[in-house]
Amino acid sequence: MxxxxxxxxxxxxxxxxxxxxxxxxxxxxxxxxxxxxxxxxxxxxxxxxxxxxxxxxxxxxxxxxxxxxxxxxxxxxxxxxxxxxxxxxxxxxxxxxxxxxxxxxxxxxxxxxxxxxxxxxxxxxxVSENRMRRLFFAYIFTVVIFTYISGLVFYDYEVLVNPKLHGFGNALWWAWMNVTTVGAEIFPVTAVGKVFCVLLPSLGMMFFPIFTTYVLQEYTHKKGE
Known part of the structure; x- marks a missing residue:
């Protein structure tokens, strides 16, 4: 049936x-x-x-x-x-x-x-039925989770070989500084760490156009009311 x-x-x-x-x-x-x-x-x-x-x-x-x-x-x-x-x-x-x-x-x-x-x-x-709003919040969620996981992986691979890494807090700070494209003074020494060092800024650069589009759409919508 x-x-x-x-x-x-x-x-x-x-x-x-x-x-x-x-x-x-x-x-x-x-x-x-x-x-x-x-x-x-x-x-x-x-x-x-x-x-x-x-x-x-x-x-x-x-x-x-x-x-x-x-x-x-x-x-x-x-x-x-x-x-x-x-x-x-x-x-x-x-x-x-x-x-x-x-x-x-x-x-x-x-x-x-x-x-x-x-x-x-x-x-x-x-999230509401607004398509742009759904995309925005889904992307925010993606950035937060991926950044956190990147910090975990970076810490696991680098903590025993990187003298500049002191605890998971440093790894999480490194991840957020890279996703915002600011960069950090902790430089990866392992291959996996270097891969994430490239992926995080790339994700951050993809986020900014979506953020700008969302803000403009919300502003235009409220202005038209």
Whole structure:
């Protein structure tokens, strides 16, 4: 028996809330793993949390696939979400692959990207029907989360080798200074740190035109009232 549109919408909204909670749990777990971890080994607690969160994402995919009006179309359009939901880190750990903590953090970011996409969709859904306003708040959310994650990754890779980095607070300050294109006196020494040093200003430069357009639109709208 096919589901009605209202039933599909209810399932989608309920799963959206579950994905949001799972994504926040994963982000907190990653933060704790990096800030309080030894930067050498991936803890079993983090592996367990990531596995559970990935199961939530996989269940979300298959439930929505089963409830889709066009299952074939849904599958191919949402295949990237399925691939991002696979617990690669757990699979590598179970396979006995000798993986460093640094690589574990990068692989662990894959399901976090899935959670991030779910959060962006929910943020856009919560905002008003104004298209520009939805885009603006979704982009604000993107900048904040990406900057925070960049600070985490930068801290994890640089803390043991960069003499200018003293604590996670410095890493977070470095990330925000770079996303605002101001720059910081902490220079990355690892390849991953250098990559994020390029990505953050690029994200910041993309944000300013959207911010300007949003402000002009709001000003024009209020002036016309």
């Amino acid at each position: 096919s589901l009605t549109q209202s039933a599909r919408a209810g399932i989608r909204d309920a799963l959206g809330v579950v994905k949001l909670i799972a994504g926040l749990v994963l982000l907190v777990a990653l933060s704790w793993e990096i800030i309080a971890g030894d930067h050498v080994h991936v803890s079993r607690t983090y592996l367990a949390i990531q596995f559970v969160v990935c199961l939530v994402f996989l269940c979300d995919f298959f439930v929505r696939w089963a409830a889709a009006e066009r299952p074939g179309r849904f599958f191919w359009r949402n295949l990237p979400f399925l691939l991002l939901s696979v617990p690669y880190l757990n699979i590598l750990a179970w396979s006995g692959v000798d993986m460093t903590h640094d690589w574990g953090v990068l692989v662990g970011l894959i399901p976090l990207l899935r959670a991030f996409l779910a959060m962006v969709i929910i943020v856009r859904w919560l």
